[in-house]
Amino acid sequence: DADVTQTPRNRITKTGKRIMLECSQTKGHDRMYWYRQDPGLGLQLIYYSFDVKDINKGEISDGYSVSRQAQAKFSLSLESAIPNQTALYFCATSDFTGEAFFGQGTRLTVV
């Protein structure tokens, strides 16, 4: 089993719809992250959480929200999806050094 599992792997949704991307990890780490990848822009941090009670905004949090349901689970929601949120989304977990283990990614298309 993968250390970090993201569901769904691919999703097409319509503008204005609410969508949730889920992430679970088996590494036992406290730190979890959501990143967005657009071509040429690298990995941009959306939200991160250093423990269950700690949620922090990243560089591009507008239009997104997160929920840390447990140490192992960290979900990302798009409240009202828009086309420019079409991207590849990665969840990650890290140890105390920041060394990250990534999920396989979720390819989201908003039409």
Next chain:
Amino acid sequence: AQKVTQAQTEISVVEKEDVTLDCVYETRDTTYYLFWYKQPPSGELVFLIRRNSFDEQNEISGRYSWNFQKSTSSFNFTITASQVVDSAVYFCALSGVTQGGSEKLVFGKGTKLTVNP
């Protein structure tokens, strides 16, 4: 604030050439960690190396080597005798360390390496 700059957006080489990917970082933390990740065309992110700020020894792993220089805030990655399978996007990343532990992991924009046969 932490920042990672990978000035080379794309590099194209011919197989067997050596290639160096540059990474320059900014941080106010005295303790920090630097990373390189590889993203092959299949899309997954693969961890390559972690260095802490107190260890400036260069590291070699097969055809890969890393040069960490605090004086120039650089952590460059060299592939010797490149192969087509090295074609990927390579990301440099940084996490600072404060009393509370490591800070968020920040990535550069990546360098796309194409190795032509």
